[in-house]
Amino acid sequence: MALPVLVLILVLVLVHAYKILSRIRYKLPPRPPPRPIVGNLPDIKPVLVRCFTEWSEKYGPIFSVYLGSHLKVVVNTAALAKEVLKDHDLQLANRNRMRQINKSSKNDMDLIWADYGPHYVKVRKLCTLKLFSAKRLEGLRPIREDEVTAMVESLKNKGKAMVVREYLSTMAFLHITRLTFGKRFIDSNGVIDEQGRELKNILNSSLKSGTKKSVSAEFLPVWFSIFYKNENAALDAHNARTDSFTKKIMAEHSLARRKQQEPFHRRFAHSPRGDMISAGLDTVAIKVEWALAELVRNPRVQHKAHEELDRVIGQDAPSHAPDAPPQGECGCQDRGLRRPQEEDVDVKGTGYRLLPFGSGRRICLEAQLGITLVTSLLGHMLHHFTWSLPHGVDDIDMMEQPGTVTYMGKCLEAIPNPRLSAELYKRLAVENI
Numbered sequence: 001m002a003l004p005v006l007v008l009i010l011v012l013v014l015v016h017a018y019k020i021l022s023r024i025r026y027k028l029p030p031r032p033p034p035r036p037i038v039g040n041l042p043d044i045k046p047v048l049v050r051c052f053t054e055w056s057e058k059y060g061p062i063f064s065v066y067l068g069s070h071l072k073v074v075v076n077t078a079a080l081a082k083e084v085l086k087d088h089d090l091q092l093a094n095r096n097r098m099r100q101i102n103k104s105s106k107n108d109m110d111l112i113w114a115d116y117g118p119h120y121v122k123v124r125k126l127c128t129l130k131l132f133s134a135k136r137l138e139g140l141r142p143i144r145e146d147e148v149t150a151m152v153e154s155l156k157n158k159g160k161a162m163v164v165r166e167y168l169s170t171m172a173f174l175h176i177t178r179l180t181f182g183k184r185f186i187d188s189n190g191v192i193d194e195q196g197r198e199l200k201n202i203l204n205s206s207l208k209s210g211t212k213k214s215v216s217a218e219f220l221p222v223w224f225s226i227f228y229k230n231e232n233a234a235l236d237a238h239n240a241r242t243d244s245f246t247k248k249i250m251a252e253h254s255l256a257r258r259k260q261q262e263p264f265h266r267r268f269a270h271s272p273r274g275d276m277i278s279a280g281l282d283t284v285a286i287k288v289e290w291a292l293a294e295l296v297r298n299p300r301v302q303h304k305a306h307e308e309l310d311r312v313i314g315q316d317a318p319s320h321a322p323d324a325p326p327q328g329e330c331g332c333q334d335r336g337l338r339r340p341q342e343e344d345v346d347v348k349g350t351g352y353r354l355l356p357f358g359s360g361r362r363i364c365l366e367a368q369l370g371i372t373l374v375t376s377l378l379g380h381m382l383h384h385f386t387w388s389l390p391h392g393v394d395d396i397d398m399m400e401q402p403g404t405v406t407y408m409g410k411c412l413e414a415i416p417n418p419r420l421s422a423e424l425y426k427r428l429a430v431e432n433i
């Protein structure tokens with residue numbers, strides 16, 4: 001009994017000594033002192049971006065972090081970001097897939113987690129040319145109009161404080177599922193069907209599975225998983241559920257395609273459509289919630305935005321009026337605000353300062369669709385309503401929520417007060433195209 005324990009301890013010591021030697025051999029950027037096995041995991045504060053900003057003030061613009069025994073390097077200047085995202089883009093184009101991600105991405109058969117290589121390039125090309133071609137997106141514009149006007153109609157009679165995120169999530173969900181699956185999971189009375197409920201549950205559980213505890217477990221040696229049995233079982237159940245949902249929906253989809261005699265792309269058979277949902281859903285809802293929060297706590301800016309909307313769209317334009325914006329002013333592809341110009345938002349990620357869509361080979365696949373959805377949602381919410389704080393509340397908590405994506409720490413609550421004439425609040429329902 002004593003001998004195997006001794007051998008085990010010896011092996012652990014040797015492995016550890018090897019890692020320490022490797023650290024010394026390579027000249028690493030400065031770092032917070034790592035602990036054995038867990039590295040810097042216990043020191044990481046929940047909101048990563050704040051934690052890394054603090055560390056960068058202490059250790060400089062480039063520093064190392066040990067997540068368990070995995071070495072990561074964090075950079076925090078435009079010049080260094082350019083080195084990573086442009087000069088060494090090819091070497092750094094793979095995402096780090098830990099154990100659970102490996103399982104859910106079927107060992108890189110999806111798009112978001114796939115290694116950069118022939119499979120990735122082909123799937124990305126198919127998504128750009130087929131799923132989200134400019135022609136297809138333009139053709140789906142009436143669907144976007146339908147969803148956004150349905151939102152305006154349902155908000156009209158609220159008259160009291162509401163949790164904006166609940167609306168935004170449903171809106172983003174309806175937009176993205178209709179664009180990717182060609183399906184509306186919620187009927188005109190707002191009742192969600194069984195598949196829609198299942199999809200929402202899957203999406204909610206994937207947000208919860210990104211907690212610090214389960215993420216930390218991924219970076220620890222595999223034998224640590226005995227301490228994370230519940231988290232791992234929950235992740236396995238989540239993956240099985242997602243698989244079964246994707247299979248069902250893809251079977252329906254391929255049947256529909258066969259009926260219409262359209263080719264069905266086998267490469268899509270894994271989960272790029274699911275990828276689009278997870279990539280497009282939170283991002284859009286998050287952006288609109290933060291933007292609206294800024295406008296609610298700055299009534300002067302909200303007033304200016306109303307003035308711009310009234311000048312460009314008018315106060316009496318019906319929601320389906322064709323867009324006739326002055327060239328370059330209001331990009332109202334989906335009517336709304338002035339379409340942001342390239343100098344407003346670094347869509348291509350070439351400025352290496354604020355990179356809302358990332359940069360390089362792995363840059364967001366659908367930045368333009370993201371901007372279109374965000375401006376359309378925000379534009380309609382602002383054009384039709386003045387947003388105010390609930391009675392008795394005089395400011396908004398602007399802290400972030402920890403997690404893979406950065407929601408507001410506390411959900412925004414606000415009151416939508418209609419500001420246009422009643423006939424402009426009607427939904428423009430469109431059947432699937």
Ligand code: HEM
Nearest residue numbers: 112276279280283284356357358359362363364365366370
């Ligand atoms: C305002 C909304 C959006 C924001 C802020 C956003 C932001 C991002 C960011 C930061 C990345 C990571 C880039 C990197 O690793 O360098 C990304 C990747 C991605 N986004 Fe978006 N996104 C948005 C909307 C969308 C939408 C609507 C879709 C599709 C329906 C989408 C699909 C994707 C995909 C598939 C990837 C992975 C690309 C790859 O690995 O090759 N995004 N997005």
